[in-house]
Amino acid sequence: MELRHLRYFIAVAEYESVRVASERIHITQPAISRQIQDLEAELGVSLFVRTKRGLRLTEAGAVFLAEARQILSHLEAAVGTTRQVASGVEGHLRxxxxxxxxxxxxxxxxxxxxxxxxxxxxxxxxxxxxxxxxxxxxxxxxxxxxxxxxxxxxxxxSVLSLCRHDVMLAVPRTWDMPENEAVAMCSLIGKPFITFQRGVYPAYYDRLIAACVQAGLTPNVVQEVTTEAAILSLVSAGVGAAIVNAANLGRPPAQAKFVPVAGFSMPLPLAFVHLAxxxxxxxxxxxxxxxxxxxxxxxxx
Structure with missing residues (x-):
């Protein structure tokens, strides 16, 4: 059984005439009649009976019509979904x-x-x-x-470069530092610092420590954690200061404040990466x- 069998059958059932169906779907009458005969032979049932007014579905034919319409409806939906997925209109992205x-x-x-x-x-x-x-x-x-x-x-x-973020100093709100005035790196000597554990991102850690040392500060690290959220939690708790991503300005902690460091910068190149x-x-x-x-x-x- 092929899809054309279903389409020809539905057309004949709807128009109750092979001739009218032939005109509507632009297929010759002999071709439609032959496909209907093949379909009845495959099913082993009669789908139509002839009357003076045309063709009428048998009881089995009426049941098959409902099923055939549902099959084609599901098929059209599947085709539409498949095309939308292929074009990126539907699908899933992680x-x-x-x-x-x-x-x-x-x-x-x-x-x-x-x-x-x-x-x-x-x-x-x-x-x-x-x-x-x-x-x-x-x-x-x-x-x-x-x-x-x-x-x-x-x-x-494949890498699509997007923009560059930078870093800034986060300190407990209880520390006596103005928020809008840049502090000198040398003023932070001896202050307690919180950092990432190096294993979280060695390339970032090494660059950050090197940039601090080059600016004249060897951080007095009192605690290392695995996330920047944990770093800011400890800063908020008054444990120490930290050099953090300036993107945190988009969600500043209530008990910490961000302070610029004069002459200090460590660009963070943001990119989108995927397998080619x-x-x-x-x-x-x-x-x-x-x-x-x-x-x-x-x-x-």
Missing amino acids: VGFVENAGWDGVVPAIFNRFQQEAHKVSIELVPLYTPAQLETIENRSLDGGFVYLFDPLPEKF DNANPALARFLTLLRDYREDAAALP
Whole structure:
């Protein structure tokens, strides 16, 4: 049984005439009659009876008509869904991101734009630090991720550079430091500091410590933790100060304050990374929006 058998059968049933069905679907009468005969032979039942007024469905024919319509309806829906998935209109996308990059700027903006333009694509957001994202992207558990990159990646990765964030000083609100005035790095000598554990992201850790030392400060590290949220919690508790991502300005803790450090900068290059051979159409659509967003941002004064 082929789809044309169902389509010819439905046409004849609806028009109650092989001749009228032939005119409507532009298939010759002999071809339609032959397909109906083949269908009845395959089913082993009569689908029509002839009357003076034309063809009438048998009881079995009426049941088969309802089923045939449902089959074609399901098929059309499947075709439509498949085409939408292939074009990135529907589907599923798993995206990683460094959590503090999601408070403001490109990351929330592109998620918002994508949901407006591809609202039938479900997005699963996974907060992970850069090394964990890269590992998860490589094993194909993530389609891509927003990461901070300091070193080139293997050729199997594609990288779309987006912007640069920077760092700033976070101190307990109880410390006697003005929020809007830059402090000298030398004024922080001997102050207690909280940092990441080096194993969380060695490239970031090494650059941060090196930048501090170059600026004249060897941090007096009193505690190391695994997340920047934990760092800011300890800063809020008065344990010490920390050099943190300036993206945290998008969600400042109530018991900490952010202070600029005079002459100190450590750029954090934000990029979107994915495997070059990832064929997910939803990812391709996401990348198109990302490139458009980057071009729009570059055009701003």
